[in-house]
Amino acid sequence: MMDLCLYAMNEAERQKVEYADIRIINSKEQKLVSENERVYEVKDNIDQGFGVRVLKNGAWGFASSPIIAKDEIAKVVRNAVAVAKASASVNSKIKDKKISVLKNPKVIDSFKTIVRVDPFSIPIKDKFDFMFEISRRMLKVDKIKKVYSVANFENVDKHFANIFGSQIHTNVTTTMFEYVAYAVDESTSKDRSYGIYPQTIGYEAILESDLLDRCERVASEAVMKLTAHRGVEGIKDLVLDPTHLALTIHESVGHATELDRALGMEESLSGRTFATVDKLNKMQYGSPIVNLVADLTLENGLATHGYDDDGTKGKRWHIVKDGIFSGYSTSIDTAPEISMSESNGRCNADSWFSIPIVRIPNLGLMPGKDNLSVDDLIAGVDDGIYIEGMGSFSIDQMRENFQFGGDVFWEIKHGKITRMLDNVTYQAITRDFWNSCDAIAGEKYWVKSGVANCGKGDPMQTAKMTHGAAPARFRNIKIGGGNV
Ligand SMILES: [Zn+2]
Structure with missing residues (x-):
């Protein structure tokens, strides 16, 4: 991927831009939602593409494509330059201000989230089994009628290069989990939610959490809300x-x-x-x-x-x-x-x-x-x-x-x-x-x-x-x- 990034920067230099960068991104996202003890939503996406940003004549231009190939990259660089030129011509009519950028030092580096358990390696069925167990525990509490759990996992792999010679590869994994209990009585319903705070971390955040231990307390608080005193001023x-x-x-x-x-x-x-x-x-x-x-x-x-x-x-x-x-x-x-x-x-x-x-x-x-x-x-x-x-x-x-x-x-x-x-x-x-x-x-x-x-x-x-x-x-x- 980085060779394609460098190819893009060479193309941008040929266009005599003041600045350019490219991001080539491969990402995965999984979103699972349970309602009581049934599957409510499954989203399991992969996505890829690249975006090129250039500064030309003091104006930004940006273009992107999902087709990661040399010919496409050259075309997208030219598109980004055309957008910048068009922006610059409009800018010159409405204001004199030209954009400039700081010159970051050249960096060749990589960064990866420390992940002990890859969330994408855990079968979807196991994840739902965990969510159903949360539902079972909460539904045992009187007046709790609905329980939703939401799990969200992302991995973003990014290759970045800019015209100053930087080449940076990052790989970031994000894990989120939250549940909400709905208590219902004759006249109203109230909800209370809890979760592990979203983090850049692996599935270990869920395995080591107190999500199951907190179920009854969170459900009980939803029930308490039904009769909580209102109108405080x-x-x-x-x-x-x-x-x-x-x-x-x-x-x-x-x-x-x-x-x-x-x-x-x-x-x-x-x-x-x-x-x-x-x-x-x-x-x-x-x-x-x-x-x-x-x-x-x-x-x-x-x-x-x-x-x-x-x-x-x-x-x-x-x-x-x-x-x-x-x-x-x-x-x-x-x-x-x-x-x-x-x-x-x-x-x-x-x-x-x-x-x-x-x-x-x-x-x-x-x-x-x-x-x-x-x-x-x-x-x-x-x-x-x-x-x-x-x-x-x-x-x-x-x-x-x-x-x-x-x-x-x-x-x-x-x-x-x-x-x-x-x-x-x-x-x-x-x-x-x-x-x-x-x-x-x-x-x-x-x-x-x-x-x-x-x-x-x-x-x-x-x-x-x-x-x-x-x-x-x-x-x-x-x-x-x-x-x-
Ligand atoms: Zn905001």
């Missing part, structure tokens, strides 16, 4: 579990600190941001104990690929350091816009037929330094709510004004959890929220969770990233009953 303190914080971090920090949004290059899907370039290294994003770190080297991280699709090696950097806004997710064409000499390296495409765009990296809230436990956090709350799991969310175009739900809510009174609540939502302004964070549990409580279906761009691309956190406490947050 007012100003209260929140203790947020890592499984919940993942989405809050994602929406209020991750997307807000993508440099293409800050530069006005991306506007789809709540696409702009308040975290503009003039605020970098100045704005108080959160309280001084808030450290949000991007880490593309994180073990088993969903965005841990060795290199991004610009050929930039995975790094670790602060997005928020001691409360101060201090970094963006970047690409080789956005980083020079703010005089960075290197990209932080989070520019990825979701397939061979998509052009790479800036994405949220693995992004985590660092644990607190005082070794507090989650019980310590709860003990410091007189009137509040402990929230687990992800639920609904909405956020405005500037990523400033948000509302989040959750999966399970526990009332806290006088330092103790008293009862389950239902349908809680909270609202805040991003910076007020993070500045109200007054305690974060210690390293022992730091858990990796993640988002497996982040949508961005137009046409939309999806991406996956890990969001780790320890439970954290937020003071005086507006709680609404919500109708979600």
